[in-house]
Amino acid sequence: MSEADLKEELPGAADDTAPEGMPESETLDEDNRLKPEFVRNVKEALDDEDSDRVYDLVEPLHPADIADLFELVDERERLTLARSIRDLMGVEVIAEMNDWVREALMEALPADVVAEIAGGLDTDDAVAMLEDLDEADQQAVLAEMEPEDRAAIESALSYPEESAGRMMSRDHVAVPETMTVGDLIDYLREHRELPTEFWEVFCVDPMHRPVGTCSLSWILRCPRNIPLYDVMARDQTLIPADMDQEEVALRFQKYALISAAVVDTSGRLIGQITVDDIVHIISEEAGEDALLLSGAGDGDINEPILLTVRARLTWLVVNLATAMLASSVVGLFQGAITRFALLAVLMPIVSGMGGNAGTQTLAVVVRAIATNQLTDSNTARMIWREFRIALTNGLALGVLIGTGTALVFGNPLLGAVIASAMLINNLVAGLAGILVPVTLDRFNVDPAVSSAVFVTTATDTMGFFTFLGLAVLTGLA
Structure with missing residues (x-):
């Protein structure tokens, strides 16, 4: 098989044409922050209503840097910026945005546009985007979404704020513990609707309750005929859906977890939390406690x-x-x-x-x-x-x-x-x-x-x- 054919076969491999970003000397300083002169050029293009120039300036940026750019321009310029780079406003940009900036931007955009963006996000990111909207705006956006996406988000919103149920992702891989290693490998290769990125496979019983985990490294190194119940790790940290996110972060830190299964009150597997979510939570909670001690509120410079x-x-x-x-x-x-x-x-x-x-x-x-x-x-x-x-x-x-x-x-x-x-x-x-x-x-x-x-x-x-x-x-x- 040729390299081109292999890229077509692998899920998500076609996305390797994304821009890698401008040279550091043009946009980023030594601390990996957007340079003031670059931001000034973007703002001048926005003032001149030169959408083409705005697009040319922003296109080479990494999604995280585009998200930073929205914080650095004036509030009145953000909607214009979003319109000028509409096809660059991918889910990666939205997911990286500051909460206050994202909320204001989502309230200004039409409900169908917000629904389209939310539909492309992981459930946890979509929930984070929608949970702070006004009730009327939230319902308008949900009404525009696909039934499956809407049901997943409404289910997540039913859990308390800052709980595991809110932050979990419903994209995970769960298989019967009776499978063999070979069956699992074939299953992962044949089912294209599975998540493109994961580190563990959850083994479940007939009631869909997690009974163990198999890391991908084990799966790749075991003979095909070995049953999963012989190689899976039975000791696992299960996260109740109503657990506070701070306690979740402490469990990840204590047990050095990469991912963990989230279960409902009956013990059924309903989602997973991964370490990239926890990094954000640890930073957020640490900053929150420091600010609360001083009585400074959220302390976010983008807060109204x-x-x-x-x-x-x-x-x-x-x-x-x-x-x-x-x-x-x-x-x-x-x-x-x-x-x-x-x-x-x-x-x-x-x-x-x-x-x-x-x-x-x-x-x-x-x-x-x-x-x-x-x-x-x-x-x-x-x-x-x-x-x-x-x-x-x-x-x-x-x-x-x-x-x-x-x-x-x-x-x-x-x-x-x-x-x-x-x-x-x-x-x-x-x-x-x-x-x-x-x-x-x-x-x-x-x-x-x-x-x-x-x-x-x-x-x-x-x-x-x-x-x-x-x-x-x-x-x-």
Whole structure:
């Protein structure tokens, strides 16, 4: 068989004529990002309504770079860009787009065009594209789709957001465990409707429940007459369809999975999740937790301004309330501050250092909870660990600030007061940094969302109270 004939025989082999991209010197910088001058040329062509030039500029780009280009042009230019390069807007481009950019673009395109794009995507990518659309737009698009595609997407949308059922792909290979290796190889070669890319074959029983897996490397190296039940791996990680995507990612990481079967409540195989989906989830979840700790919302630069303002303002208002609580503590000691004004200069040091210490502990604990490192089995040990760390840091910082204060202001008592307050507030910060997120997690509240507010309130309030209270008790003020 000739090379040309072989290319025609192999599924998907005819796609090897795709452009490989412009030389790096023309479009991409050393960090593999589109160069500003290239983006400027595209925008100038869009302003001039020169669709041919836009097409010529964009055609050599990789689909992922075209997706990046949509983020880099102005929002008002995106629809024009899509129209100018319509036949380049393949499923690879849509799948690589930023969620907010894709959602705005899909809402602007006619329902039949969106349906055509969704029909060419894998189920998980099509669901990601449609799930954020308004209900009316979503139904209009689904009405334009082929019945089989529509049924698959509607089934996926019936599962909770950010669950395995939403992110799984229904394109997988499942065969009876009674097949031989030779039967399986013939089956894979003869059935052209099978997925073009997969790493494992799932073996199922008569009830279509997964009982084992066969990697392609095993299949290729085994004699044809060997039954699959003799060579398949029976130990496998099954993913319930309603499992949260973060837990799915943790299982992939823990067990070094390439793919995993997704099962419904009856244990039947309904789809698979592959490692390329998990890479995206791990990145998304890590960034999400970091942003939630700061109260910055999604933190996506393409998110609509009003949504960003609402997310940030909510937590800023909460912080304002907690700041007022801390200031009320200061108000209790107005007389002492009036008599010894130096207290007003030094007390922000105590609260500020406590806040920093609490934030450090909080970040470690929230990560440990998110990655299942912190469980009921080791919570007590973790609390004792953080207590010792806080005690050591508090003693060290107390000695430094106490000695410095005594030398600079010539007042050993003031140095002893601020050193003691620093030690106490560091202990409070360390304990609050672990107890707050652990408690919230016990009540099924995401500790990344609201822990920072409680920890900051504790360190500010106790910082002011201990420093000013000790100053009064010792007769310093």
